[in-house]
Amino acid sequence: xxPPGPQQPPRPPPPPLYAPNNGDFTFVSSADAEDLSGxxxxxxxxxxxxxxxGEFIKESTATTFLRQRGYGWLLEVEDDDPxxxxxxxxxxxxxxxxxxxxxxxxxxxxxxxxxxxxxxxDNPDFWGPxxxxxxxxxxxxxxxxxxxxxxITIWIFGSLTIFLxxxxxxxxxxxxxxxxxxxxxxxxLIVIAPVLLVVGSFDVVSTLIKLFGxxxxxxxxxxxxxxxxxxxxxxxxxxxxxxxxxxxxxxxxGV
Numbered sequence: 001x002x003p004p005g006p007q008q009p010p011r012p013p014p015p016p017l018y019a020p021n022n023g024d025f026t027f028v029s030s031a032d033a034e035d036l037s038g039x040x041x042x043x044x045x046x047x048x049x050x051x052x053x054g055e056f057i058k059e060s061t062a063t064t065f066l067r068q069r070g071y072g073w074l075l076e077v078e079d080d081d082p083x084x085x086x087x088x089x090x091x092x093x094x095x096x097x098x099x100x101x102x103x104x105x106x107x108x109x110x111x112x113x114x115x116x117x118x119x120x121x122d123n124p125d126f127w128g129p130x131x132x133x134x135x136x137x138x139x140x141x142x143x144x145x146x147x148x149x150x151x152i153t154i155w156i157f158g159s160l161t162i163f164l165x166x167x168x169x170x171x172x173x174x175x176x177x178x179x180x181x182x183x184x185x186x187x188x189l190i191v192i193a194p195v196l197l198v199v200g201s202f203d204v205v206s207t208l209i210k211l212f213g214x215x216x217x218x219x220x221x222x223x224x225x226x227x228x229x230x231x232x233x234x235x236x237x238x239x240x241x242x243x244x245x246x247x248x249x250x251x252x253x254g255v
Contacts (some may be wrong), residue, residue, distance in 0.1 A: 007052070092127070095243060099128035106184045109123075109220045120184055121224045124176045129183020136186045139193050140252045147251045154251070158244045165240060166225060169233045171223060181224045182244070188216035189249055214249055218242040 038085045046151060089096065102125075105117040133155045137148040156179070163178040192213035224239045 042078070074216075093125075094127050095125070096117075098123070098125065102128055102184055103132075103187060106187050106220045109223055119226060120172070121177050121181055124174070124180035126180070127175070129180045132186050132190070133183050136190050136252070138249070139190065151248070151251055154244075154247065155179075155186075158182065158247075162225065162237070162241060162244070166237055168237060169242075171225075171227065171228055171229055171237070178225060183219050185217045185221035185245070188213050188220065189245065189252065192216075193252065197202060211250055214242065214245045217245040217248075221245070 012092045044188075090232060101115075103121045105115045105120050106114060110116065111117075133152055137151045140147050159179040160175065162182065163173065163175045166173050166178065192209050195209055196206060199209065218238070218241050222234075222241050225241070226234050226252050
């Protein structure tokens with residue numbers, strides 16, 4: 001009987017097919033280890049800030065959690081939209097140069113001066129006429145505050161009346177165009193207002209200036225609104241425009 005030879009050490013178990021790297025974790029059966037304890041540390045994730053200077057910041061655990069769960073879009077910051085950085089006047093569609101040009105067209109309606117006066121009708125705006133009407137209302141505050149709202153009301157509904165009459169007579173004009181032309185054409189009445197304060201005690205001179213201002217305003221408006229499409233019907237539209245500016249003047253003078 002031969003003595004037993006030296007016992008061979010047990011063969012080590014085969015290596016696992018997947019060897020965890022540093023930072024990964026694996027599940028261990030309780031049969032292989034009696035006492036298990038420890039914690040899972042989140043991996044350090046660094047974000048490149050851009051700019052090529054190698055600057056990084058460390059993400060928080062909550063940020064990493066959201067990104068791993070597919071909710072990283074909640075952390076994205078949108079770039080500023082250039083449309084949101086417009087100047088206030090551009091945002092409100094106010095063109096001061098255009099308003100100034102239209103004011104000159106109304107105050108100087110003679111064709112010989114070379115202004116393209118059709119721009120007042122063909123390119124209507126709201127803020128310019130509104131400013132003119134409000135200014136006319138302010139100068140009418142002289143002892144009669146209640147006329148301010150009435151002037152704005154007459155501007156809106158008077159323009160509507162002229163618009164409806166123009167369409168009935170066959171004119172191709174929009175309400176916005178009529179509203180703009182009627183509003184801008186109040187400028188002659190604003191021009192004669194300080195003159196009336198000076199010559200108010202002279203009845204004859206004051207009456208002549210009032211008539212001049214009304215004719216000036218009515219001509220500026222009628223020359224823009226009454227086109228060739230009206231043909232023989234022009235007086236039917238010119239007359240109510242003339243009456244409208246007489247009423248505007250009466251609200252200022254209190255007559």
